[in-house]
Amino acid sequence: MIFQVLAGLTLAGAMLWFLVVVRSRTLVRLFIAALFLAGLVLLLVPELTTTLARRVGIGRGADLITYVSLIFFFVTGVAFYLRFKRIEVQLTEIVRGLALLAPVQRPEAARDERARLSSGGAGSP
Amino acid sequence: MADTPPSASAPTEAAARPPERATRALADTWVVVPAYNEAGVIRGVVHELLESGVRHVVVVDDCSSDPTATALRGLPCTVLRHRINLGQGAALQTGIEHAVREGARYLVTFDGDGQHDPRDVARFVAALETGDVDVVLGSRFLGRAEGMDRQRALLLRAALLFTRLTVSGLRLTDVHNGLRAFRAEVAPRLALTQNRMAHASEFLARLRASRLRYRELPNSVRYTSYSKAKGQSALGAIDIVYELLVRRLLLR
Numbered sequence: 001m002i003f004q005v006l007a008g009l010t011l012a013g014a015m016l017w018f019l020v021v022v023r024s025r026t027l028v029r030l031f032i033a034a035l036f037l038a039g040l041v042l043l044l045v046p047e048l049t050t051t052l053a054r055r056v057g058i059g060r061g062a063d064l065i066t067y068v069s070l071i072f073f074f075v076t077g078v079a080f081y082l083r084f085k086r087i088e089v090q091l092t093e094i095v096r097g098l099a100l101l102a103p104v105q106r107p108e109a110a111r112d113e114r115a116r117l118s119s120g121g122a123g124s125p
Numbered sequence: 126m127a128d129t130p131p132s133a134s135a136p137t138e139a140a141a142r143p144p145e146r147a148t149r150a151l152a153d154t155w156v157v158v159p160a161y162n163e164a165g166v167i168r169g170v171v172h173e174l175l176e177s178g179v180r181h182v183v184v185v186d187d188c189s190s191d192p193t194a195t196a197l198r199g200l201p202c203t204v205l206r207h208r209i210n211l212g213q214g215a216a217l218q219t220g221i222e223h224a225v226r227e228g229a230r231y232l233v234t235f236d237g238d239g240q241h242d243p244r245d246v247a248r249f250v251a252a253l254e255t256g257d258v259d260v261v262l263g264s265r266f267l268g269r270a271e272g273m274d275r276q277r278a279l280l281l282r283a284a285l286l287f288t289r290l291t292v293s294g295l296r297l298t299d300v301h302n303g304l305r306a307f308r309a310e311v312a313p314r315l316a317l318t319q320n321r322m323a324h325a326s327e328f329l330a331r332l333r334a335s336r337l338r339y340r341e342l343p344n345s346v347r348y349t350s351y352s353k354a355k356g357q358s359a360l361g362a363i364d365i366v367y368e369l370l371v372r373r374l375l376l377r
Contacts, residue, residue, distance in 0.1 A: 092320060095207050096219045099185070100226070104194050105204035107181070113199060 004043050011039050150254040151247055153230035155181040155309075157220030159213045160237035164191040170239050171202050177243035183223050184237065185216040214324025218317045229309045236303040245344045249306035252342060259311050259337040262297065263304030263344035277348075295333055297341055301325045304344050311337055 015036035019029060042049055042065075049061025058064050156179050160167050167184065174182050182202035186194040188210040197204050205219055217234055224232055231250050235241050241263075249261045265281070281301060305328070307315060314335040319327040332339055 088320065089318070091209065092211055092215050095209050095211055096215065096222070099205040099207050099219050100223055103203050103223075104186070104206045105197060105202070107201040107203055110199050110201040114201075 008040060008043050011036055011043070150231060150250045151178050152180055154179060154233060154246070154250050155183060155220075155224035155227065155229035155231070156233045156235050156246060157217060157224060158182060158184045158235050158237045159187060159216035159220065160184050160189065160193050161187040161210070161213070161216070162189045162191045162193060163237045164189065164193045164196045166239045167193055167237055168196045168200065170235075170237055170243075171197060171200055173243045174235070174246070175201065177246065179243065179246055181224070181227070181229065183220045185220040185223075187211060187213070187216040212319075212321035212324075214317045214327070215320040217324065221312055221316075225309050225312050231306060232309055232312060233306045234303060240346050240348065241304050242345045242347070245304060245342075246306070249304070249342060249344075252340060253306055253308060257338065258340045259308050260315070260332060260339040261306040262299070262339060262341050263302040263346075264297070264299035264341045265302060265344070265346045266298040274348075295329055295339070297329070299341070300329060302344070302346075307337075311335065 015033065018032055018036075024032075046061070049064055051061075053059065053061045053064035056064070058067070156174055158167075158170065158174075163170075171182050171184060184194075184197060184202060184204045186204060186206045188207045194204050194206055203223065205223060207216065207219065221232055221234075231253050233246050233249060235243075235246070245263065249263070252258060252261045281299065303325075314337065315328060315331045317324045317327055317331075
């Protein structure tokens with residue numbers, strides 16, 4: 001009972017934090033809310049996982065939880081990887097744009113300097 | 126540094142080329158040099174390039190932590206600087222885009238660590254000038270590589286096999302050679318999106334997809350203790366394999 005209370009409170013807190021602090025699309029928010037609610041229900045009625053597991057052909061409820069978690073983590077990982085790649089492309093565009101916009105050295109600068117030096121610096125062209 | 130005559134690597138090429146034609150082509154050639162922490166050698170590399178008759182050099186400093194950019198002060202070349210380190214592929218692409226905007230006709234990519242011979246540039250561009258090919262690729266195995274050890278040769282052979290099997294399908298003898306030359310108008314079709322080292326294989330994948338005419342020419346490569354230390358370790362090969370596989374699985 002103690003575990004259920006503690007885990008339940010943590011889960012509820014995490015859900016609130018997610019929905020309030022993390023800005024995301026409505027669909028994502030609904031999905032997250034559903035996920036947390038499902039977690040709460042499973043906490044309160046542990047036998048439910050075993051029933052569900054039997055229904056889909058897996059022996060124990062704990063196994064079902066493990067499988068679902070694995071799939072979930074994999075999908076999350078891929079989603080984050082793709083997002084990371086997209087951000088990397090955008091970052092490249094910005095950094096490249098800045099580099100092209102303002103060269104730190106142009107060839108003319110050296111030629112001008114050389115011309116100035118070879119003219120003796122006396123001011124005569 | 127320069128102790129071998131240019132004709133040593135390809136005597137037939139050098140003899141067949143009228144020199145004044147090559148010089149004219151060089152005037153429209155931009156050499157792109159990606160550089161990351163090359164302060165000790167970059168000035169010599171660019172100086173040698175300019176001495177060899179190249180008019181336009183653009184160095185892309187990929188956010189070096191050493192004074193690579195300032196080492197070039199006073200040399201008539203363009204220096205671009207990435208504010209964040211993005212990798213060699215990204216640096217090359219930045220330099221290529223700059224050169225295209227400046228009206229380049231021919232583009233040459235050239236390593237910043239001094240392993241390439243500036244005298245190869247004219248020969249590569251001359252091959253483009255004949256109009257028979259759009260892309261010229263350097264090969265260490267057609268030419269002579271000074272000081273290459275057995276382990277590196279084996280690693281490069283493995284890289285060759287891997288690239289042939291997975292991405293390129295091109296008939297090449299050397300797939301990770303930084304010396305390449307191509308016409309400016311085909312640059313967009315060869316644009317690199319792989320920021321890090323997988324860009325060498327990406328270039329070949331794009332080359333194959335583009336169906337451009339290509340040719341390998343021997344180039345001499347100087348393996349000094351400096352360039353060896355700067356070059357990729359065998360572990361880098363694993364990274365390249367990973368990048369390419371992930372890319373093929375997820376993004377294509």
